[in-house]
Amino acid sequence: MNCCEKNIDTEQLARFAKAMGHPTRIEILCYLASLDSCFFGDIHNELPIAKATVSQHLKELKDAGLIQGEIETPKVRYCINKENWEKAQQYFNGFFETKKEKVGCCAS
């Protein structure tokens, strides 16, 4: 079973989706996407959760490739990973377009 018979890596798409599968991580991504970059503390300030938890969410987003971080002692600067962001965009785009122009379903 090959996903959509398109150039979409099923595993990779699922990995992106999984990383996005938590409201806090969506918030973080939205925030980062609205900026060019910012520090950990800025992100933490936007959220009502412990810094350890923020750090963990950032790690997952980084592991999924959606963001990147670099040390600017003593702070850490985070930003969207542009390359993978666009890849994810293409994947999701292609994925949903599969159904374009199709009609009927069961029920209404």
Added chain:
Amino acid sequence: MNCCEKNIDTEQLARFAKAMGHPTRIEILCYLASLDSCFFGDIHNELPIAKATVSQHLKELKDAGLIQGEIETPKVRYCINKENWEKAQQYFNGFFETKKEKVGCCAS
């Protein structure tokens, strides 16, 4: 912190993403998107996992609103939930477009 200052429901987007956050569920969605509808058995046949597991994945996709199912005794017909599919498409689209036209990041 309002996601992207757009008409995107953060919770809903995360819910969609979470449902898509598993390779098997991506496969199922792709399969359903390539058809108008099909039966549980057809989906099960495409996958190397136990029917109980398939049923569970289908339940999650249904709970997330991405698919729907109806009984056609003794079978169950599944299909994409078109309305929510398009909603999800719009959400993901809007989400990723946030970063459009932006440049610099930290690191490369």
Added chain:
DNA sequence: ATTATTGTTCGTAGTTTTGCGAACAACAAA
């Protein structure tokens, strides 16, 4: 040296997810 700042990592607790076989429910057929 001591203190302060910034984040990460560790250890823990509770919840959720994933996957399976077995049991079950609903119905049709023999």
Added chain:
DNA sequence: TTTGTTGTTCGCAAAACTACGAACAATAAT
């Protein structure tokens, strides 16, 4: 009534996720 077919639900086990405070690491300032 018994047997088959089709899927769902139950109960279980292992793994992963979520969140937190505390401890820690790296560096700068006093």
